[in-house]
Amino acid sequence: MNEELIAELEAGQTIREQPFRSNKPIVGPLVAWFRTVWNGISTRWYVLPLLQQQNRFNHAVTQATQALLERLDELDQRVIASDRDATQWARTFAEDEYRLRQLEKQIARESDDLAQRLSRLEEMLAAMGLERRGESD
Amino acid sequence: MRIAYFSPLNPIRSGISDYSEDLLPHLADLVGVDLFVDGFQPSNQELAGRFSTYPIAEYPRRRWDYDVALYHMGNNLYHETIYRMALRFPGIVVLHDYALVGIIGSMTAARGDRGGFVREWGYNYGLEGLAHVRAILDGRMPLSPDEPLNRRLLDISIGLVVHSDYLRRRVLATCPLADVAHISMPCVSRQPRLLTRQAARRELGLDEDGLYVGSFGFIVPSKQVEPLLDVFAELLPLFPNARLIFVGEPLEWYDPIPLIEQRGLADKVTITGYLPFSTWYTTMAAMDLAINLRYPTLGETSAAVLRLLGEGVPTVVSDVGWYTELPDDCVVKIGVGEEMRADLRLAITDLLSTPELRAHLGQRSRAYVATHHAVQKVARHYAHSLEQFVQRIIS
Numbered sequence: 001m002n003e004e005l006i007a008e009l010e011a012g013q014t015i016r017e018q019p020f021r022s023n024k025p026i027v028g029p030l031v032a033w034f035r036t037v038w039n040g041i042s043t044r045w046y047v048l049p050l051l052q053q054q055n056r057f058n059h060a061v062t063q064a065t066q067a068l069l070e071r072l073d074e075l076d077q078r079v080i081a082s083d084r085d086a087t088q089w090a091r092t093f094a095e096d097e098y099r100l101r102q103l104e105k106q107i108a109r110e111s112d113d114l115a116q117r118l119s120r121l122e123e124m125l126a127a128m129g130l131e132r133r134g135e136s137d
Numbered sequence: 138m139r140i141a142y143f144s145p146l147n148p149i150r151s152g153i154s155d156y157s158e159d160l161l162p163h164l165a166d167l168v169g170v171d172l173f174v175d176g177f178q179p180s181n182q183e184l185a186g187r188f189s190t191y192p193i194a195e196y197p198r199r200r201w202d203y204d205v206a207l208y209h210m211g212n213n214l215y216h217e218t219i220y221r222m223a224l225r226f227p228g229i230v231v232l233h234d235y236a237l238v239g240i241i242g243s244m245t246a247a248r249g250d251r252g253g254f255v256r257e258w259g260y261n262y263g264l265e266g267l268a269h270v271r272a273i274l275d276g277r278m279p280l281s282p283d284e285p286l287n288r289r290l291l292d293i294s295i296g297l298v299v300h301s302d303y304l305r306r307r308v309l310a311t312c313p314l315a316d317v318a319h320i321s322m323p324c325v326s327r328q329p330r331l332l333t334r335q336a337a338r339r340e341l342g343l344d345e346d347g348l349y350v351g352s353f354g355f356i357v358p359s360k361q362v363e364p365l366l367d368v369f370a371e372l373l374p375l376f377p378n379a380r381l382i383f384v385g386e387p388l389e390w391y392d393p394i395p396l397i398e399q400r401g402l403a404d405k406v407t408i409t410g411y412l413p414f415s416t417w418y419t420t421m422a423a424m425d426l427a428i429n430l431r432y433p434t435l436g437e438t439s440a441a442v443l444r445l446l447g448e449g450v451p452t453v454v455s456d457v458g459w460y461t462e463l464p465d466d467c468v469v470k471i472g473v474g475e476e477m478r479a480d481l482r483l484a485i486t487d488l489l490s491t492p493e494l495r496a497h498l499g500q501r502s503r504a505y506v507a508t509h510h511a512v513q514k515v516a517r518h519y520a521h522s523l524e525q526f527v528q529r530i531i532s
Contacts, residue, residue, distance in 0.1 A: 002268075076267055080259045087260075087292045094227035095295060095530050101201060102531045 002069045009065060013058040015051055138524060139169035141196060141228075143219045144209035146172070148180040150411070152440045153211050153233055158184060159325040163516035168523065171203070175218040193218050196226065205229055205527050210290065212239040212435065220244075224289065229296040229526055235304055235436025238284035246274065261288045283433050291315055296526035298519075300438035301459035307436060316529060318522040324443040324510035328418040337422035348379040348489050351424040351450075353417075354441035356387040356408065361430040361455070361477065363396060368481045370400045376489050383408045384420050385441075421445060425495060426488050427452040428481070432473040434458035442468075447506035449499035453484045467502040 020035040022028035142164075144157040158181050164170055165187065172179070172190040179185045191199065200206070206228030208219050220240060223230055245253035251274055258270035272278040291297065291312045299305050300322045308317050338345050350369070352360060362383075369381050383406070387393055397406045412420065421427075427445045429452060431437075438459045445452045446467060454460040455477075456470035463470070469488065471480035488495055 073264055076259065076264055080263055083256065083260050084292070087289055090224075091227055091293045091295065094293075098205070098295070098527065098530045101204065102527070104201070105204075 002073070006062070006066050006069065009062040013062045014055050015058070017048070017051065138204045138520070138527070139171070139202065140523060141173055141200065141203040141206045142170050143173045143193065143196075143206065143222060145211075145215040146174060146177075146179045146181065146184065149177060149215055151211065151213070151215050153209050153215075155414075156233075156323065156440060157209060159323050159512050160516060160519070161188065163323075163512050164519055167516060167520040173222075193222060196222060200226055205523055207231065207523065208294075209233060210237070212237050214240060214243050216240055217244055220290070224293055227293045227295050229298060229523060230290060230294040231298040232287070232290075232304065232308070233300075233437065235287065235307055236283045236285050237287045237290065238280070238282065241286045242280070257286050257289065261286055283435050285311070288312070295530055296522075298522065301436075301462055303458045303462060304436045304438075316526060318518075318526070320518045320522060321510050321515055322438045322440065322443060323512035323515040324440070324447045324506050325512050326418075326444075326447055327414040328422070328448065332419060332422040334423060334425075337419045340419055341416075341423055343423055344378070344380075346378065348376055349382060349424050349426075350379060350485070350489075351382045351384050351420065351427045353384045353421070353427060353429055353445060354439070355385050356383050356393050357391055359431055359433060359435075361432060362393050364478050364481060365428060365430065366396055366400050366402060366406070368478055368485060369406070370402055371482065372485055372489075373405065375486065379405070379489065381406045382420070382424075384412060384417065385409065386411045418444075418448065421448050421450050424450050426450070426485070428485070429453070430455045430471070430477075430481075431460065432457055432477075434460070443506060443510055446502035447510070449503035451488055451495040451498035452502065453481070453488070464501070464505055467498065467505045469498070 020032040020039070022031040022035075024031055142157070142161070145151045145154045146157055147154045161170065161172075161184060170188060172184070172188045173193045173196050174190055175193045179188075179190060184190075196206070206222075206226060208223040208228055209231045210216055210219060210223065210233060212234035217240065220237075241257050242254060245251070245257065254274070255267060255270050258266035260266075262269065269278065273280050285307075288311055291308060294315075296316045296318065297308055298318050298320050299308060300320065302319055305317050305319045308315055332340070335345055337343075338347075338349075343349065352362075352365065354360070356362060365381070369379070373379060381402070383393070385408075387408070393408065397403055397408075409416075409420065421444065427450045429439060429442050429445065431439065432455045434455070434457050436458060439454075442452060442454060442460070442463075446463075451469075453469045453471060454463065455473050457473050460468070460470065469484045471477060471484055488498075
């Protein structure tokens, strides 16, 4: 689409002087010659600078449009790259979260295990205390 | 292991609902499973009684209770909230369809969000994709229904489950580093009682001496409806007692009735419309032959074809995608190019005129499905793969 647009702008950016023509039989060449001469005397000196100014403007617009479209492509590319990066980050974040879930579970398991061992130790200590009291009695 | 399970379920009328209902009781024998659903309650009382079911919107705050999320993804709006959740809280995605253009187009452009649709094309195909989608939106190019548009989901998911090597290869071609498990689709017979062909025909009011050819599932152009009708019409002089039955309903945008009438087949071809499973199985039992073609393929595995094979119905399929992976002695495969009509003509002629060939195919296909698609085996494969996915993430 962009290439088509630029090609269309480039094809039409330069306005050229058109030679006068006449289709009238016999006198046609005379009419064209007269118009050319008259244009040279009356309007050419006035129109030609306008034509050149318009051409400079058209050329500048074509170049600016091309630059803008290229810039737009760059921006699109950056947006796409950012979108893909964000997706990768979201995945990495998700993987970290899954690791965290497993760690949390592991900590919970180990904490249960410690609590059970502690409880067994306390029972053993209590039993030993009872035995000592029994001995002293 | 405890998993959060996201899938449509009945009363949502989808093949994936049936799939999950077959799988869930067996999977739950091996791992803890809770269900997350969007705006419905499972109509299956066994599921409703056995599983804790939560609205999908509760998953964000409950997610720490689970080792992993399992998302069942298909190419229609039944999966919209599942898709959104799979992007927000990535997990394991079961890719039932490779092409997701249907759901993504429905969620974006069809709701006036052209920018959202354009963004997906950019994500998938870069600048070329942007130019392409703008041409589609301006009506200068057609939109292909088999456009994948799945790269975002493939990139973000921590694991993928597919049902064929064909799909596995396609996924890896797009995302070479993806963690992909190929798990066979489960096939559970829902036949409440064994019926002979004659008994099934009596029950359905069909001619006991007729030759019945069925095409099962949704009626869509990719089932090659027109070539099938053409070939069937051509072969009627050879098999005057043959009847063609489309067992299923057309999608709302496709009307096959004019195609049947144009060919003068109105009294030879029937469309049943949607059938409950019991009648569906009775209809399968009544068939001499099934023809379930598919081209182009969206990368799907056909539950309808597996059910046909599981019930021992001799079946003709297209030689494409997952169908190519079916053993040659279980199905008859036909080409998808110019040879399609000639292949189809030959296959129907051979099968309708040779009962021994039909019986042989039926026996082989029944044994194949019982061996490779048994739901207990599939559930074990799921449990093992989920464990592996999680281990690979945390290691």
